[in-house]
Amino acid sequence: MSNIEDNESIKTLGEAIKGIEDLSKISRFFEADIRDEIETIKKEYETLKNLPDRFNNYFIEYGWIAHEEMKINIMKRAINIFDRDSLEAAERYLTEYYEEVAPQLLERIAYRPLFRDRIHLLKLAMEDYFDGRYHSCVPIFLMQVDGIVNDIKATGLFADNTELDVWDSIAGHSSGLSNLILIIKKNRMKTTNEKIKLPYRNGILHGRDLNYNNKLVAIKSMVLLVYISDWIQSIQSETERKSQYNKEREEIENTTILDIIDRYQEIKERNREMDRLHKKWSPRKNINVEMPLSGTPEHAAIAFFEYISKRNYGSPVQLYPNSILGEVSVNKKAGEFKKEFSKIELLNYVVIWVEDKGSALSEVKIDLSYKLNKFKKQKTIILRLIYEVNGELQNRLVDGGSWKIVNIEGIINLLQ
Secondary structure (H helix, E strand, C coil): CCCHHHCHHHHHHHHHHHHHHHHHHHHHHHCCCCHHHHHHHHHHHHHHCCHHHHHHHHHHHHCCCCCCCCCHHHHHHHHHHHHHCCHHHHHHHHHHHHHHHHHHHHHHHCCCHHHHCCHHHHHHHHHHHHCCCHHHHHHHHHHHHHHHHHCCCCCCCCCCCCCCCCCCCCCCCCCCHHHHHHHHCCCCCCCECCCCCCCCHHHHHCCCECCCCCHHHHHHHHHHHHHHHHHHHHHHHHHHHHHHHHHHHHHHHCCCHHHHHHHHHHHHHHHHHHHHHHHHCCCCCCCCCCCCCCCCHHHHHHHHHHHHHCCCCCHHHHHCCHHHHCCCCHHHHHHHHHHHHCCEEEEEEEEEEEEEEECCEEEEEEEEEEEECCEEEEEEEEEEEEEEECCEECCCCCCCCEEEECCHHHHHHHHC
């Protein structure tokens, strides 16, 4: 069986580092000595390339796997806690991490077609989890992840013949989700009151594992949503990623030594500039929410509702985040906005507060009064906005960018 470190993107990165390492031996002749820096990069790469494999080797039998959105420091920390303390301590750490991550994920996936019709059940299950009703949330999570996969693969998540492997994926690697499902779909032949620590799907849903009502089983059931979300994104982007990979391979083959040196110097200079801007930026104070200034996240948030109030469904498409959702069809998305918001009549919308969470991220809380199917309603919602320049996430101090709404497709769900 192959490892995640054998994924094409990871191997290509290794080849690039090896090429630059060879180049560093002669770089001093071009007034660009990069030997020390390349040695640092090489050491970091050697440490990180097998980190997902190490994480899976440590934790998959206990119900945890590495995936695309999992931060490197979380994987490292969990392994260190396991080695220095215990499995129980590592699982407590992972539980706390996912208790923070999972609700944020639910907010992001609410708008996606595969999740949209299920979001009310997932929200109820999430509420049950945080209120300690583990007996209630576990079956809902297990049923819904099965149904979500069933909408993509005719045989569902837990069927023996469902293919879960995805090209150049972490969650979709054969050592990841596929192996995890093999563990939790095991047949449970006897009815038992023995406490379990894994969400055995057959034992729980068929009434054989009676003592599943605990936090570990519940969090591991909930986290299946996180794994499935990354897995779905890998499937949906597979064709585009392969095309980009082949394009990059071709560019690498046609790259000269001087090209590499020039590119390295450009990247180095760009990183210096990003570091400078990062140190220069600080969150705003005393933000004027009554009259949002042009070019601010709060102005972009209000612009969305101004467009909708005027029945302008094309202009809001420019507020889609390219760095997250990629290119979108204006006509298609405008049609979706028209279908979703035609039932809503906006009466009033005002910004309550704005919080700058980072150099490229702000949250805007808006109070809305509106009619939905002729019934008057009032809600307060939070929009998450990111700053992009030419489709890439950037520090807001970089000129030429604009603000995009991360949860733009989830707005309609927040109003219902």
